[in-house]
Amino acid sequence: MGEARDGMWLDDAAGRLVRPYTVSNGRTRPTAHFDLLTMVMSTGSQPKNDLGPDHAQVLGLCGGPMSVAEVAAHVRLPAVVTKVLLSDLVDCGALTTRAPRPVATASPSDRDLLEAVLHGLRKRL
Template sequence: MTRGRTRPNAPNLNLVTQIRASATPSDTSSLSPEHLQIIEICSVPLSVAEVAAYLNVPLVVVKVLIGDLVERGDVVAGGLFQTSEITDTKLLQAVLDGIRRI
């Protein structure tokens, strides 16, 4: 999968780095099935650890594959990405109340 590589091309990839598929991926015809899977599952931002769990491959392998995709511009790695999926204010209030109790 990694062609013998053990280090990712992209710096600063750790367990919690968020990965998101680019809005305009490049030509994916030359990518491996694992690369394509990463692009597909990262339509919603996921951490590097989550990607490794979904693919059921070692973390080092996932970091190398993600590094390839970051270099090509097919995925973006960074902090927390904003999504508009949570719209239930009752859920948000319950989380806030739980945090205050701690």
């Protein structure tokens, strides 16, 4: 798929030959909720109907966990268009999603953390 397939849809001077919203059939709202940090991964199940080359490219990227933002960067499409493609793949059971895990935050008064930051800054100066 990779570079050979990209060559069909990209032109060095003009850029992408197919307009982004043509890829999503003009849809701008995904059927599933995605954050840019939502992780997507292939289920191993193939879609029952052929969804098109862009869907296949996205599905090929999702062999392992990958964020929505990473997928959008790889396929060179706006995030909203990528989310529509991903939601199509989720709807047909080819992808699964996982919300980003919240990072444990330290309390603002955590003295040890503040001292470690201060120590690190002094070391760099």
